[in-house]
Amino acid sequence: MGWGDLGVFGEPSKETPNLDQMASEGMLFLDFYTANPLCSPSRAALLTGRLPVRNGFYTTNAHARNAYTPQDIVGGIPDSELLLPELLKKAGYTNKIIGKWHLGHRPQFHPMKHGFDEWFGSPNCHFGPFDNRALPNIPVYRDWEMIGRYYEDFKIDLKTGEANLTQIYLQEALDFISKQQASQQPFFLYWAIDATHAPVYASKHFLGTSQRGLYGDAVREIDDSIGKILKHLQKLGISENTFVFFTSDNGAALISAPKQGGSNGRFLCGKQTTFEGGMREPAIAWWPGHIPAGGVSHQLGNVMDLFTTSLSLAGLQPPSDRQIDGIDLLPAVLQGKLIDRPIFYYRGNEMMAVRVGLYKAHYWTWSNSWEEYSKGVDFCPGQNVSGVTTHTQEEHTTLPLLFHLGRDPGEKYPLSFASDEYQRAMEQISVVVQQHKATMVPGEPQLNVCDKAVMNWSPPGCEKLGKCLKQPKSDPKKCFWPH
């Protein structure tokens, strides 16, 4: 989902009454970011509190490339990384992930080896190979074993867009919450649904109900489900004891628009880019009785903050043996404070841009290559800002492109290099960047090697279902990341 997909963020159809109400009962974050314009690295950052370039969720196969975890990826979340659920266990939490894991699908990367106690969902994205049996369909796991595959056992009708998955994920969430409440155990639920990722889907009840088409149907079903989860917490009497945060892992994929793509509001471009449309996210914190209702925060936030904030809520300290990028948002959430901190925008191991206060400096710009663009791959449809949305990798490291996101949230008017304002702002930003780069210790890149042999041919449990497929011979190669 994108920043602009919620009614409260100005979606012209205003079809998210539950999320809008969540905002009116909680706190809306207007300046909240993901750690990467792509799914896997963003999720790895959320669960580790660290930038992908530190936790290994990046590639060095080519300069400034977005990479993720398709079925043939060899890498995944390193054992050396400490994930939020691992740490929460120390405070007695039961941890469950429902939905997309995306931090590697080989046995050593299984979420229950990284702190989760329960899992219902899939290790990869539900796109491809779409029921072409020459390659394995994505498996769906319950805990340690697969219980079926997408398309075969968990249907998505690619023609109508009908699928019941969000309802299944919702029921899993409600059941888990009920169970935890009954046993009086604290819990962490990571509800990682995927209905708004192409191929977009919705259940029958929601199909055709949105002004926005199938994508809007999916948003409406998610919105409805979130309303049900919040009401469930209230009904069980634990809403004042449960911190809930809603956000997204990257900007709306405009390449899938208008039928399967969402909205980034007035921000530039979308998923895959380091413009605001690629990384500014809808974000709402909800905790009745603690967070003042109707709050609006300009705190610069990041999905990595959920790591540190959650630890703080559980009375735990973040690990001290490594650099943690996430900050504790509680002072912002509970007391409306503003904590000074930068936001970094990466592609691979290249810092493309940085935001400090209301200024954003681009050190590199790249939408995607001419070659891809000429084939119709367009992350900025209908948008063309001269010298900004570039189809060659443009280096601006000596004289960054600078935008004032208050006056110009759409990144259309770079400040004049000769202006006093430019000089003043860059002086401040340069210090932040210098410090960031000087202390940066990149992790071992996990997204460099691909091998068809590691695909989900025979996940654990496949034999019981008669769903094991024959694994081809190993043939590891550098993954190809086009943008």
Added chain:
Amino acid sequence: MGWGDLGVFGEPSKETPNLDQMASEGMLFLDFYTANPLCSPSRAALLTGRLPVRNGFYTTNAHARNAYTPQDIVGGIPDSELLLPELLKKAGYTNKIIGKWHLGHRPQFHPMKHGFDEWFGSPNCHFGPFDNRALPNIPVYRDWEMIGRYYEDFKIDLKTGEANLTQIYLQEALDFISKQQASQQPFFLYWAIDATHAPVYASKHFLGTSQRGLYGDAVREIDDSIGKILKHLQKLGISENTFVFFTSDNGAALISAPKQGGSNGRFLCGKQTTFEGGMREPAIAWWPGHIPAGGVSHQLGNVMDLFTTSLSLAGLQPPSDRQIDGIDLLPAVLQGKLIDRPIFYYRGNEMMAVRVGLYKAHYWTWSNSWEEYSKGVDFCPGQNVSGVTTHTQEEHTTLPLLFHLGRDPGEKYPLSFASDEYQRAMEQISVVVQQHKATMVPGEPQLNVCDKAVMNWSPPGCEKLGKCLKQPKSDPKKCFWPH
């Protein structure tokens, strides 16, 4: 102001708490339009309930041109037009206009000759000639006489943007409301402020307070003023007896961005164009005790509806001797009904586009000419939709460009001409257009002739102030309208 300038419509700084609260206490209109992408025709439409092509506020000097009422315009609102205040008088209303009139500045066009009982403000836009005494500065009237001129007596500091005018307009409004309440007289107040029109201004208290720069300061002052007006109505105990409507006369002028231009959210282009950014407007209806709080309406609305709706509120019928384009919105406002009606998008006397339901068909597209564009006149900065934002006038009358505004509010993806959806939608739209054109009787164009001699050289009252200027010899010419 533009659709996207309000927090409630997703402005990323969310700096309009009073308008946002007005929406939460009243009804937000998401699909509300102006009658023209330019000021004067839009205001003429608002006050007559008729399209500019009927009430004469258009030009035929060249094809599909935007025209308005600069100081050298010869025309104005014809006597034959019936204005809202003229009609409201029959129901005992006292009518006041505060701010910009813009329906002609020659004596016969004076607002008090067209139904208003009081006036404080200026007949034209406050831009130009900016204190260049070779041409008259815009006068400010109190009722029948000028009491000074912009820049000379009503300062706008073009360097700092400081001006006290919104505060003066606010005080005028509060005083008028108090007076009417005291005398128990029903009233119509047309509060037509101009602080967000370039040159944008704000008073000292608001200067530098917005994340958005000077434009945001102006928006904040307007927002604050509206909050004060609503509170005043409540304090006087007449809020449940007063219908308040907030809207704008055209989309944000992106040509003035980022320093003096606002936001049209995710809509395409801005003021001067017949894309959504030029004509979709922020709109809020407020009437405590009558309008259900927190309502959201998808009713297709238009500023012309304020004419018919206001008459309805006063128990009056609209004139039956002429075509009225405005509809009575009360069923939508009070009962949440949806009334089927089209929206027409005109430039001059050319119907450029029409909206029927969620479909919008463009019969002509034109951003502006190449000649202007190459000089830096850009109504769609950073936006370029191939075949849609055209710099030549493109005719699509045989095969209109069709958009689904639910899936594609940004008008980026025209539907395929060959699709069933296109065929079905165009069948319905064609009937509407045919009927509209068959019954169209254009008024006499008022915006064709310009003459320096008619400028505000010696408005009534100038002699008392020693501010009469020497009128040059009459030299009427066709006005030049470049876009």
